[in-house]
Amino acid sequence: xxxxxxxxxxxxxxxxxxxxxxxxxxxxxxxxxxxxxxxxxxxxxxxxxxxxxxxxxxxxxxxxxxxxxxxxxxxxxxxxxxxxxxxxxxxxxxxxxxxxxxxxxxxxxxxxxxxxxxxxxxxxxxxxxxxxxxxxxxxxxxxxxxxxxxxxxxxxxxxxxxxxxxxxxxxxxxxxxxxxxxxxxxxxxxxxxxxxxxxxxxxxxxxxxxxxxxxx
Numbered sequence: 314x315x316x317x318x319x320x321x322x323x324x325x326x327x328x329x330x331x332x333x334x335x336x337x338x339x340x341x342x343x344x345x346x347x348x349x350x351x352x353x354x355x356x357x358x359x360x361x362x363x364x365x366x367x368x369x370x371x372x373x374x375x376x377x378x379x380x381x382x383x384x385x386x387x388x389x390x391x392x393x394x395x396x397x398x399x400x401x402x403x404x405x406x407x408x409x410x411x412x413x414x415x416x417x418x419x420x421x422x423x424x425x426x427x428x429x430x431x432x433x434x435x436x437x438x439x440x441x442x443x444x445x446x447x448x449x450x451x452x453x454x455x456x457x458x459x460x461x462x463x464x465x466x467x468x469x470x471x472x473x474x475x476x477x478x479x480x481x482x483x484x485x486x487x488x489x490x491x492x493x494x495x496x497x498x499x500x501x502x503x504x505x506x507x508x509x510x511x512x513x514x515x516x517x518x519x520x521x522x523x524x525x526x527x528x529x
Contacts, residue, residue: 418459483520
């Protein structure tokens with residue numbers, strides 16, 4: 314599971330440098346507004362390939378599928394219940410290709426999402442311990458993501474994304490039974506090209522890449 318992550322150590326220069334080693338970045342610099350406590354529904358940076366170059370865009374974390382077009386993002390009135398209620402900040406690798414919420418994005422709209430770290434909690438309610446997971450080499454994390462765009466009457470056009478998760482492995486399983494799918498730069502092309510089979514990437518947790526410690 315990935316319900317909180319950290320972008321506080323990321324800079325535009327760092328992201329641009331890493332991405333541009335792969336293909337050019339066409340997007341002008343954006344204000345990243347780094348955060349040590351990124352939460353669902355906030356606007357976060359995503360990267361996708363369009364016409365042979367990177368397009369970077371801030372999107373709502375929590376995917377709103379295109380087929381919700383014409384329906385409100387939030388309830389039109391208290392108790393109306395007509396807003397978007399699904400928890401879509403994560404998509405399961407086991408079902409993202411078939412679930413109605415995600416399958417359109419899986420087939421056509423894939424992205425990567427940069428982060429400094431992600432968080433998990435262990436323990437009983439009232440005494441939970443927060444743990445931070447970072448790359449052992451200190452580099453940025455690149456979540457595998459899906460994105461979509463939907464026209465709503467109350468929020469206008471909403472660009473949104475989700476982070477893929479799969480079963481944990483190794484010591485990551487001591488903290489949660491799910492883990493975010495994290496890609497290496499050499500794997501980006503296989504993930505971002507929907508015509509390629511991404512099954513192997515989505516199952517490669519490789520826990521040795523990460524270090525974990527109690528969050529400050």
